[in-house]
Amino acid sequence: AHNGRIILTKNIQLLNNLNLNYSDNSFAVEVSAMDYGNLHKLQYEYRLNKNEEWTKLEGNRIYFNKLAPGTYQLQVRVMKVHDYENDASATLSINVYPPFWLSNIAYSIYALLLVSAISLIFIHMKRKHRRLLLQQKRDMETVQQHEIDEAKLRFFTNVSHDLRTPLSLIITPLEQILATNTAQDIKKELKLIHRNALALLDVINQLLDLRRLDNGKAQLNPSHGDLADFIKEVCDSFYSYGDKKNIAFSLSLKTDNLETDFDKNKMQRIMLNLLSNAFKYNVNHGSVNVVLDRIIKDEREYACIQVADTGIGIREENKAKIFDRFYQEEHSSTDYIGSGIGMHIVKEYVTLHNGDIQIRDNHPQGTIFEFMFPIRHECKNINPTATPTERPDIQEEPKQAKTPTGCSLLIVEDNEDFRQFIVDCLKDRFTVYEAEQGEKAMEILSLHDISLVISDVRMPIMNGLELCNKIKGDFRYSHIPVILLTARTAQEHMLEGLREGADDYITKPFNLDILLLRIQKLLEWSSRNHQRFGKVEVSxxxxxxxxxxxxxxxxxxxxxxxxxxxxxxxxxxxxxxxxxxxxxxxxxxxxxxxxxxxxxxxxxxxxxxxxxxxxxxxxxxxxxxxxxxxxxxxxxxxxxxxxxxxxxxxxxxx
Known part of the structure; x- marks a missing residue:
C-alpha cells in the first residue's frame, strides 16, 4: 500500500468494512461489524499471512509498522465464543512497493554503475601499468646511457693515463735538450714540439678533470694571493701566440692589487680555456681583451673577469647549452670543432669558487664571457701567493748538484721505453736495477742492497701500491724509501699512495731535475740519520x-x-x-x-x-x-x- 492501493477481496456477515490508513509503511486497519446489537460482545483475531498463527485483536484497530516491501494477505475473523461460531474471515490484499532506490530500475542502475566502475578501474590500471612499463623502459635506457657514458669516460680516462707515459717520453727529453746549449734554429723547432706536447697534455688533463667532476671528487684548494699578478702571468704567454695568429691581445687591470683566496690550478684552467677558445674561434686580424675589475654587488666585493673576443660569436639559442658537457655548436668550417668539455669544466670550476659566469654578445661581433666570484681573505697568511704551474713554453731549470754516489736504485715500470729512459738518465749517478712488475722487484730486493725504489703505479700482476705495501710491511725492506711515479694526478690517488707508505709521489710527465732532487733529498735524509745516531740522545x-x-x-x-x-x-x-x-x-x-x-x-x-x-x-x-x-x-x-x-x-x- 505504499502507492495507496487497497484491495478488498471479500465482504461477509459481521465483517463488511475494512478501512485502511497508512503513512510511511505504517498501516492501521479498522474493522466494522454489521450487527450493531452484538458489537460489544464480539472479539476479533487476525493474521498477516496464511501460514502464521492467529493473533487476538484488542479493539477493532490493527497497526503494522515498517512493513518490508512485498504482498501480504491480511485475514480477520470473529473469535469463537460459546454462543457464536463463525469460521468465515475477511481478506485484504496489501501490496507494499519498495522505494525507488530499492526498485528493479535502481538495481539495474547500480549494476550498470558497478560494471562501469570496474571497467574504469581496469582501464586505469591498464594505463598505469603501461605508464609504469614506459617509465621502467625510460629508466633502463637512462641507466644504459649512464653506463655507456661511464664506460666512455673510463675509456678516455684510461687512455689519458696511458697517453701520459709516452708524453713523458716526449716532454722530459725535450726539456733536457732545451736546457742545453742547442743551436737557436733547432731550439725554435724543439720549442714548437714542446708547446704542442704541452697542449696535448692539457687536453688529457681536461679529460681527467672531467672524470673527477663527474665523480664529485673535485675540491677547491684555495690559497691567498694577488689575483691581478696571477692573471697577468697567465696572459703573458698569449702575447706571442696572438702575434702568430694576427690577433691583437690586451689586458686591462682596473685594479693594481686584488688580494683574495682562489684555487690557482682551477683558476688557471678557467683562464686557459677561455683564452684558448677566444683565440680559436676568432677571425683574422681580430682582437681578444681581458679585463679584471673589483665590483660591489649586494654590499659585497667581487672579483670580475671579462674575456671578450671579436670572433664568430654564439647564437642566442645556443648560449644556454654552451656549458653542457660534450656540447659543440655546429659550424660550417671544421676549423672551429672542439672537444665540448672545456666550457663545462669552466662552469664547474667557477661554481666551486661560489661564482657565476655569463655570456653576452660583443658588438659589433664576437662574444664576452664574464665571471665573478666573492673576494675572501680566509687563507691569508696560511698559503703563499698562488702562481701558475703550467707554462705554454719551457723555462730553463738550474742544474742540480750530483747526488752522492755509491747508492743503488730499483726502477719498476712495465713500459719498457719509459723504464729504459729513466735507467739511462740515472745510471751515470747510481747503480740501477730494473724490473717490469712488482713480483720481479721483490726478487731483486731479496738479492741486492737497494737504497731507493722508484715504481710506477699501474702495472700487471702486482701494481705499485701493492708493491709499496709489501715493501713497507716487510721488516727486511721497510727502511727503503719508495717514490711512486704515475700518471694518476688526482689528489685521492696521491693520498692512497702515501697511505700505503710511499715517501714521495711524482706525476707524469715530470721534470727530470725534480726527480733527481727528490732522490737526492731522500738519500741525504738517510745520510743525516747515520750522523744523528751518533748523538748521545736520539729517538x-x-x-x-x-x-x-x-x-x-x-x-x-x-x-x-x-x-x-x-x-x-x-x-x-x-x-x-x-x-x-x-x-x-x-x-x-x-x-x-x-x-x-x-x-x-x-x-x-x-x-x-x-x-x-x-x-x-x-x-x-x-x-x-x-x-x-x-x-x-x-x-x-x-x-x-x-x-x-x-x-x-x-x-x-x-
Whole structure:
C-alpha cells in the first residue's frame, strides 16, 4: 500500500468494512461489524499471512509498522465464543512497493554503475601499468646511457693515463735538450714540439678533470694571493701566440692589487680555456681583451673577469647549452670543432669558487664571457701567493748538484721505453736495477742492497701500491724509501699512495731535475740519520721512516741496554732478541744507522759510558766494566767516537 492501493477481496456477515490508513509503511486497519446489537460482545483475531498463527485483536484497530516491501494477505475473523461460531474471515490484499532506490530500475542502475566502475578501474590500471612499463623502459635506457657514458669516460680516462707515459717520453727529453746549449734554429723547432706536447697534455688533463667532476671528487684548494699578478702571468704567454695568429691581445687591470683566496690550478684552467677558445674561434686580424675589475654587488666585493673576443660569436639559442658537457655548436668550417668539455669544466670550476659566469654578445661581433666570484681573505697568511704551474713554453731549470754516489736504485715500470729512459738518465749517478712488475722487484730486493725504489703505479700482476705495501710491511725492506711515479694526478690517488707508505709521489710527465732532487733529498735524509745516531740522545722515530723500523730500533736499543754490563752479549744474541737473521740485521742497521750490528752495540755502550762520565763520580775503569768493555777498549772506542780519551773529557777520572 505504499502507492495507496487497497484491495478488498471479500465482504461477509459481521465483517463488511475494512478501512485502511497508512503513512510511511505504517498501516492501521479498522474493522466494522454489521450487527450493531452484538458489537460489544464480539472479539476479533487476525493474521498477516496464511501460514502464521492467529493473533487476538484488542479493539477493532490493527497497526503494522515498517512493513518490508512485498504482498501480504491480511485475514480477520470473529473469535469463537460459546454462543457464536463463525469460521468465515475477511481478506485484504496489501501490496507494499519498495522505494525507488530499492526498485528493479535502481538495481539495474547500480549494476550498470558497478560494471562501469570496474571497467574504469581496469582501464586505469591498464594505463598505469603501461605508464609504469614506459617509465621502467625510460629508466633502463637512462641507466644504459649512464653506463655507456661511464664506460666512455673510463675509456678516455684510461687512455689519458696511458697517453701520459709516452708524453713523458716526449716532454722530459725535450726539456733536457732545451736546457742545453742547442743551436737557436733547432731550439725554435724543439720549442714548437714542446708547446704542442704541452697542449696535448692539457687536453688529457681536461679529460681527467672531467672524470673527477663527474665523480664529485673535485675540491677547491684555495690559497691567498694577488689575483691581478696571477692573471697577468697567465696572459703573458698569449702575447706571442696572438702575434702568430694576427690577433691583437690586451689586458686591462682596473685594479693594481686584488688580494683574495682562489684555487690557482682551477683558476688557471678557467683562464686557459677561455683564452684558448677566444683565440680559436676568432677571425683574422681580430682582437681578444681581458679585463679584471673589483665590483660591489649586494654590499659585497667581487672579483670580475671579462674575456671578450671579436670572433664568430654564439647564437642566442645556443648560449644556454654552451656549458653542457660534450656540447659543440655546429659550424660550417671544421676549423672551429672542439672537444665540448672545456666550457663545462669552466662552469664547474667557477661554481666551486661560489661564482657565476655569463655570456653576452660583443658588438659589433664576437662574444664576452664574464665571471665573478666573492673576494675572501680566509687563507691569508696560511698559503703563499698562488702562481701558475703550467707554462705554454719551457723555462730553463738550474742544474742540480750530483747526488752522492755509491747508492743503488730499483726502477719498476712495465713500459719498457719509459723504464729504459729513466735507467739511462740515472745510471751515470747510481747503480740501477730494473724490473717490469712488482713480483720481479721483490726478487731483486731479496738479492741486492737497494737504497731507493722508484715504481710506477699501474702495472700487471702486482701494481705499485701493492708493491709499496709489501715493501713497507716487510721488516727486511721497510727502511727503503719508495717514490711512486704515475700518471694518476688526482689528489685521492696521491693520498692512497702515501697511505700505503710511499715517501714521495711524482706525476707524469715530470721534470727530470725534480726527480733527481727528490732522490737526492731522500738519500741525504738517510745520510743525516747515520750522523744523528751518533748523538748521545736520539729517538728511534728520528732516524726511521716506518713504524716497523722504529719498533725494530727500539727493541735493539732495549736489548743492548738490558745487557750493557754483559761482556758476552754478541751480535747473534742481538739477532735472536729482535727476531732477525744476522745478515738481515746487518743490512737493516747499516741502512738505518750506518752502523753494523757490532758497531751498533759498541756505540750504545760508549754513549752510555759518556753519560756515566758526566753524571757519576766513579772511575773510568769502573764505568768501562759497567758498559761491558775493558778499560783499554773503552778508551780506544771513546776516542774514535768523540775525538778524545775519557781522561781528557770534562769530568776526568783515574
Amino acid at each position: 728511534p722515530a728520528e732516524i726511521t721512516i716506518s713504524t716497523i723500523d722504529e719498533r725494530l730500533i727500539e727493541r735493539a736499543i732495549q736489548a743492548v741496554e738490558e745487557n750493557m754490563d754483559n761482556t758476552d752479549f754478541s751480535v747473534e744474541d742481538l739477532s735472536m732478541t729482535v727476531g732477525m737473521s744476522r745478515g738481515h740485521l746487518y743490512k737493516k742497521l747499516m741502512t738505518i744507522t750506518g752502523k753494523s750490528p757490532l758497531e751498533f752495540i759498541r756505540v750504545l755502550r760508549i754513549k752510555r759510558g759518556k753519560q756515566l762520565l758526566e753524571q757519576s763520580q766513579e772511575s773510568i775503569s769502573q764505568i768501562a766494566y759497567q758498559v761491558g768493555l775493558s778499560p783499554k777498549q773503552f778508551a780506544k772506542y771513546f776516542k774514535e767516537e768523540f775525538g778524545c780519551l775519557p781522561s781528557e773529557f770534562n769530568c776526568k777520572k783515574d
